[in-house]
Amino acid sequence: xxxxxxxxxxxxxxxxxxxxxxxxxxxxxxxxxxxxxxxxxxxxxxxxxxxxxxxxxxxxxxxxxxxxxxxxxxxxxxxxxxxxxxxxxxxxxxxxxxxxxxxxxxxxxxxxxxxxxxxxxxxxxxxxxxxxxxxxxxxxxxxxxxxxxxxxxxxxxxxxxxxxxxxxxxxxxxx
Amino acid sequence: xxxxxxxxxxxxxxxxxxxxxxxxxxxxxxxxxxxxxxxxxxxxxxxxxxxxxxxxxxxxxxxxxxxxxxxxxxxxxxxxxxxxxxxxxxxxxxxxxxxxxxxxxxxxxxxxxxxxxxxxxxxxxxxxxxxxxxxxxxxxxxxxxxxxxxxxxxxxxxxxxxxxxxxxxxxxxxx
Numbered sequence: 001x002x003x004x005x006x007x008x009x010x011x012x013x014x015x016x017x018x019x020x021x022x023x024x025x026x027x028x029x030x031x032x033x034x035x036x037x038x039x040x041x042x043x044x045x046x047x048x049x050x051x052x053x054x055x056x057x058x059x060x061x062x063x064x065x066x067x068x069x070x071x072x073x074x075x076x077x078x079x080x081x082x083x084x085x086x087x088x089x090x091x092x093x094x095x096x097x098x099x100x101x102x103x104x105x106x107x108x109x110x111x112x113x114x115x116x117x118x119x120x121x122x123x124x125x126x127x128x129x130x131x132x133x134x135x136x137x138x139x140x141x142x143x144x145x146x147x148x149x150x151x152x153x154x155x156x157x158x159x160x161x162x163x164x165x166x167x168x169x170x171x172x173x174x175x
Numbered sequence: 176x177x178x179x180x181x182x183x184x185x186x187x188x189x190x191x192x193x194x195x196x197x198x199x200x201x202x203x204x205x206x207x208x209x210x211x212x213x214x215x216x217x218x219x220x221x222x223x224x225x226x227x228x229x230x231x232x233x234x235x236x237x238x239x240x241x242x243x244x245x246x247x248x249x250x251x252x253x254x255x256x257x258x259x260x261x262x263x264x265x266x267x268x269x270x271x272x273x274x275x276x277x278x279x280x281x282x283x284x285x286x287x288x289x290x291x292x293x294x295x296x297x298x299x300x301x302x303x304x305x306x307x308x309x310x311x312x313x314x315x316x317x318x319x320x321x322x323x324x325x326x327x328x329x330x331x332x333x334x335x336x337x338x339x340x341x342x343x344x345x346x347x348x349x350x
Contacts, residue, residue, distance in 0.1 A: 041330045048340045099274035111178045133344045155216045165223045169308045
């Protein structure tokens with residue numbers, strides 16, 4: 001698959017087969033993550049990779065948007081102490097870094113036939129307790145991974161001429 | 176190039192050749208952006224694609240971290256009105272969406288031999304005025320694009336066992 005096929009083919013998948021991801025593929029997904037851009041190269045990210053089935057069940061109970069039966073979930077966090085080195089833009093910068101790292105991981109997963117879904121709504125305090133996440137580390141996004149029961153159809157996308165403005169806001173970029 | 180090569184090869188590039196990007200490649204980069212994941216499919220993103228040389232010079236004057244001579248820059252914004260439909264998590268969700276869209280664009284650019292660099296520090300008020308960005312739209316990140324004079328060496332990356340924790344925080348994921 002070429003890059004455009006991977007980018008356009010990736011879908012949010014919420015129903016998974018009961019099938020584990022081989023360790024080799026897990027490593028590829030994680031490796032893709034650590035090569036994302038990072039503001040001032042601070043890499044204020046921490047990720048908790050959850051493979052334990054009981055723990056996944058517990059996390060589902062505190063995450064209203066987390067459905068299905070993922071083989072793995074990854075909790076993306078900001079190491080607030082590291083992020084402070086970036087001054088007042090340190091925290092939003094880290095938020096962007098974590099997001100870009102996850103995009104790498106989701107693309108890599110898709111290229112290996114593995115689906116994924118970002119989940120933003122969860123009980124942060126309960127999650128920190130479950131995963132023993134320390135005070136100075138802030139979980140911001142969960143992404144589930146697994147072999148999808150089916151690949152959903154693409155959702156409607158706002159077209160280029162609607163979201164891409166040329167030189168001044170309101171002038172559509174014409175393809 | 177396979178996906179891992181693209182992900183690991185992408186570098187932040189700050190010095191560019193004086194060479195335009197063909198329109199076909201610009202379109203591929205923008206197209207990659209609009210296929211990023213989007214929370215609740217709100218797509219609360221807006222992008223201003225700046226190709227006008229004078230405008231780029233003016234933006235450089237208000238962006239202390241923006242060096243070099245990019246052929247194009249893209250200003251990623253949150254449409255705050257749209258983001259509100261996501262409730263109180265709408266804004267951070269949009270921030271992640273914009274970041275993931277940019278990661279797609281930077282990977283696509285690299286696969287076409289084009290470098291890129293995210294720039295987070297700029298005068299927001301001045302930028303909004305220059306690009307006629309309306310009140311309800313909030314610029315959060317600039318990414319420059321161009322043909323790099325050279326590809327910088329990879330910066331040191333925190334290894335997997337340092338940033339990836341297995342099941343509980345503090346237990347390194349061993350490769």
